[in-house]
Structures are given as C-alpha cells and as structure tokens.
Amino acid sequence: MTTVQSPPSAPPTGLRPRVVARTGLYVVLAANAVAVAVFFVQAGFAGSNALIVLGRLAGLYGALLMAFQLLLVARLPWLDRRIGMDRLTSWHRRVGFGLLWTLVAHAVFITLGYAQFSSLGPVDEFVELATTIEGVLRAIVALVLIMLVGAVSARFARRRLAYETWHFIHLYTYLAVLLAFTHQVTVGTTFTTSPAATAYWWTLWGVALGSVFVGRLALPLWRNLRHQLRVSAVVPESDNVVSIYMTGRDLDRLPARAGQFFLWRFLTRDRWWQANPFSLSAAPDGRSLRLTAKTAGDGTAALRHIPVGTRVFAEGPYGAFTTLHRTRPDTLLIAGGVGITPIRALLEELHGHTVLIYRVASDRDAVLYGELLELASAKGAELHLVTGPATPDKLAPEAVAHLVPDVCDRDVFVCGPPGMTSAVLRNLRELGVPKQQIHFERFSLAG
Known part of the structure; x- marks a missing residue:
C-alpha cells in the first residue's frame, strides 16, 4: 500500500552515538592497561624470576579484565542506548574467555616460578602456596568458579541449558570477583607497595562494582517505585499472540523510546521470579506501555491469563534499536x-x-x-x-x-x-x- 509521504526530516548530524560510546570504552580500557603497566613497573621485580613476573602481570591484567567485564554488563543507560545490550553482552562474553585464560596463566606462571625457588614439584608447590599464603586459597576458589561459568557459557553448553539455570550459575561470578579482590588486597605486590597504586585499584573496583549496583539494582528499584506499573488490559491478537497494556505514574518521565525492550516480571504467585524480554509494540506516549508476545512455551502462553491489576516489575528500557x-x-x-x-x-x-x-x-x-x-x-x-x-x-x-x-x-x-x-x-x-x-x-x- 502506498500513500502520500510526509515531509522528510533531517537526520542526526555529528559523530554517531555508537562510535562515540565504543571509542570511549576502548580509550578507557587502553588507559587503564597503561596505568596497570606503570604501577607494575614501579613496584619492581626484586626477588622474582621471569615466570613470577609474568604471573604477576597476568594476574593484574586479569583483575583489570574482570572489572571491565562488570562495566559491560552493568546496564548503564548511557552505554546501553548507544551500543545495545546484545553487543555489550557479546563483548562481555569474549572478554570473559580472555579473562579465564589470563587467570589460568597467572596461576600456572606463579606456581612454576615459585617451584624454581624450592625443591618442590609444580603440584606440591601449588598445594604449598594454597595452604600457607593468606588469600591464595580464595583465589583458587575464584578461578574454579570462573572456569565453571566459562564452561556453561560455551556455545555447546549454553544452547542446552535453560536460561534460568545458566543465569543462576552465572551469578557465581560475583562471588568470584569478591574472592579475587580480597586475594589482590592481601598479597598483591602492586596493590600494597604504592599508595597511588592502592588508590587506583580501590577506585577501579569501586567504579566497576558501583556501576553494577546502580545499573542492575538501584536504578530498576527506583524506577519501579516511582512508576508503579500495573496491567490495565490483556488483549488477544490471535490464537498465539497477546498484547498486554500497562499504566503507571509519571510515565512521561520514563526514558523509553520506540524500538526498546524491558525485562518484564509479572508479580503473580507463579510468575514473579521469571523475567522475560519483550519489546514495546507501541511508541511510549507518557500514559501507557504495551508489549505484544507470541506463545513460545508455557511461560508466554500464560501471559493471556494474567489478571488485570497485576503489579509489574520492569527492568529497562534497554536497547539501541532506536x-x-x-x-x-x-x-x-x-x-x-x-x-x-x-x-x-x-x-x-x-x-x-x-x-x-x-x-x-x-x-x-x-x-x-x-x-x-x-x-x-x-x-x-x-x-x-x-x-x-x-x-x-x-x-x-x-x-x-x-x-x-x-x-x-x-x-x-x-x-x-x-x-x-x-x-x-x-x-x-x-x-x-x-x-x-x-x-x-x-x-x-x-x-
């Protein structure tokens, strides 16, 4: 069908938002990589052989990659609107495998390096380090957890796991981060030998963990307390498609745009724990929101039976498809x-x-x-x-x-x-x- 077209509007000018955000991330990562190298050299190499030096450097860059991973999945609105959750998640996955091999290299080089100074073999030296040096056992547990998360995130495993199972296992990453950080605080030479380096690492971890807290917990809680979403209508569109309309308070102040999606939780007795991503099927008008979903399993099939008045917890808006x-x-x-x-x-x-x-x-x-x-x-x-x-x-x-x-x-x-x-x-x-x-x-x- 063709009708008379509306007058064309001028496209946005200047640098593309995605390029600005992506370049910003690259610059931040590169600048921190340089800072880590500078603090590492300033700490010196006294009493270390080449393997220990390599192991220490691998550990420091592993810590940097871990903090960068947290930033990628913090769901900060400025990054998400410009890059998109799908691309940020993909980068997070690739960085995760780099992190895994960096930490494995850290453990292997440190063990082999200290084994050169002793009469013990690599396995015995590994056990000796784990049982005699404070913080090493915590680091080993962190490495095991990261290896577990890496295994279930491999494509062949991810396709065979339910999202809820994969997500639950993935949450152990936060425990690994905590254990790895306490290990760095306890025995990290670069962390302890320079006040400037100590301040740098505290700031780095504070920004990374603070971003996760703000983007994934504080902001969703604040928005849901502010807007108080409820189901206002459930409209079947066909035998297997349903639209759900929601109203709330001050929706004109919710920064949602056409093309974006939310992670929706309908707070009924049997669905409150399930979060499903659905796009907005109508441009936000400041008065209501609408999603339209197709049946793809028991969870989505139950959407047409959600009672009007049901409270809704929505995380978002997310996405750069705007x-x-x-x-x-x-x-x-x-x-x-x-x-x-x-x-x-x-x-x-x-x-x-x-x-x-x-x-x-x-x-x-x-x-x-x-x-x-x-x-x-x-x-x-x-x-x-x-x-x-x-x-x-x-x-x-x-x-x-x-x-x-x-x-x-x-x-x-x-x-x-x-x-x-x-x-x-x-x-x-x-x-x-x-x-x-x-x-x-x-x-x-x-x-």
Whole structure:
C-alpha cells in the first residue's frame, strides 16, 4: 500500500552515538592497561624470576579484565542506548574467555616460578602456596568458579541449558570477583607497595562494582517505585499472540523510546521470579506501555491469563534499536514474524518517508496488521506484506531492490527470527547498503 509521504526530516548530524560510546570504552580500557603497566613497573621485580613476573602481570591484567567485564554488563543507560545490550553482552562474553585464560596463566606462571625457588614439584608447590599464603586459597576458589561459568557459557553448553539455570550459575561470578579482590588486597605486590597504586585499584573496583549496583539494582528499584506499573488490559491478537497494556505514574518521565525492550516480571504467585524480554509494540506516549508476545512455551502462553491489576516489575528500557542511530532522512523497516513489535513502534515514531516490508509465512501470521495499515496511511508510508515459505528467499537482494530501489539511500532497521535477520543482513551488504545505515539487535541475548 502506498500513500502520500510526509515531509522528510533531517537526520542526526555529528559523530554517531555508537562510535562515540565504543571509542570511549576502548580509550578507557587502553588507559587503564597503561596505568596497570606503570604501577607494575614501579613496584619492581626484586626477588622474582621471569615466570613470577609474568604471573604477576597476568594476574593484574586479569583483575583489570574482570572489572571491565562488570562495566559491560552493568546496564548503564548511557552505554546501553548507544551500543545495545546484545553487543555489550557479546563483548562481555569474549572478554570473559580472555579473562579465564589470563587467570589460568597467572596461576600456572606463579606456581612454576615459585617451584624454581624450592625443591618442590609444580603440584606440591601449588598445594604449598594454597595452604600457607593468606588469600591464595580464595583465589583458587575464584578461578574454579570462573572456569565453571566459562564452561556453561560455551556455545555447546549454553544452547542446552535453560536460561534460568545458566543465569543462576552465572551469578557465581560475583562471588568470584569478591574472592579475587580480597586475594589482590592481601598479597598483591602492586596493590600494597604504592599508595597511588592502592588508590587506583580501590577506585577501579569501586567504579566497576558501583556501576553494577546502580545499573542492575538501584536504578530498576527506583524506577519501579516511582512508576508503579500495573496491567490495565490483556488483549488477544490471535490464537498465539497477546498484547498486554500497562499504566503507571509519571510515565512521561520514563526514558523509553520506540524500538526498546524491558525485562518484564509479572508479580503473580507463579510468575514473579521469571523475567522475560519483550519489546514495546507501541511508541511510549507518557500514559501507557504495551508489549505484544507470541506463545513460545508455557511461560508466554500464560501471559493471556494474567489478571488485570497485576503489579509489574520492569527492568529497562534497554536497547539501541532506536531512531537515535539514524543517519538518513528516509527509512526502510524490515520485520519478520513477531519481530514486527519493535518495528511497529518505530513506524509510529519515525518521520520522513518510510517503507515497511513485513515477512510472514501466511496472511494470518501478520500480527498487528490492521494497526500497520492505519499507521502507514496516516504517515504516508509504503507497506509491503510478503508471504510464503522460507525458501526461496523472498527478501533476496533483487527482491528488496525491486520493492525499494533507493535502499542504499535509507537507514534500514531489521528485526525478525535469527535466521531471517542474518539472511537479510547478508542481502543488504550485497546490495551495497553502508554498514552505518544498517541497524539490528539480537534480542535473544537480552538478560
């Protein structure tokens, strides 16, 4: 469907928010890496052989990576809006494996280094260090916990574990952080030999742990106490899709944008402990919030039975899938299945000429299609409903170019099942759409 388009609006100018945030993180990490090296050299190497020196340096950089990991998953709004939880979580995972091998190197080099000074073998020296030096046993427990978390975070294990099980095991990381920090305070040469180094490490850990406290505990608690969300309506959209409307206090002061999502907890007797990520399916209007979910198991199937008036604890808003990252006046939105929910919210907020391609298996799978028709008509947008089986690819490069000849001159927002999203991203690259104009978020990584 095509109607008269609305006047185009100018895209944001200046440096892209994601570039600014990503560069800032790199600069912070590099500056701290230099600081660690400086304090390490200032502490000196008296009484150490090469293995002990390497082990100490590996331990210090392991502590730095551990603090950086905490920052990545602190869910600080400034970082999350610019980079996105999915990318931050992915970086956290990669840094985590680097941390694991750094700490293993620390333990191995320290053990072998001290073994050179004694008549003991490596295993006996390891036991000797653990039983005679304060703080070493705590460090060993921390390393074991990090190895356990690393094992369950490997792809082959993560795919076989329920999210709740994986998340519960992952919480042991905080215990590992505490044990590792007390080990560093107790026996860390660099920590204890210089007042400046001591102040640096206390500040580093204070910022890292403080960020987690603020982003993951204090801010969600404060927002929920302030806004007092409750379910105001539960509306079935189809046999397997339901929309939930929520109202609360001062929602005009909740910094949510179209395209973002929350981790929702509906505080009923059987659901209060479950947090599920659902995108807003309507642009926030300061009066209410709406999510739309498709049945994907017993948990989501029970959503249509939530009583009106149920209190809601919502963590968020999260995500960088917003108009903050626009670079062009005009936009192409591509949605697949229930991935239409954040796309529908974006359509409501966008200015300039917009084309929406909605990919579904059949007409009856087109969730919220009536609303899309009304929105497209009101905003002068083009709406294309593309139906049919997954193969052949109906969003192949030539198909997209036929529907949107000026695709390379538009921002493109993509949301859908992982397979479809990956295929569309490949097709857009083949069409020559610049990378900075392609926006997507892998919501399966939320939480």
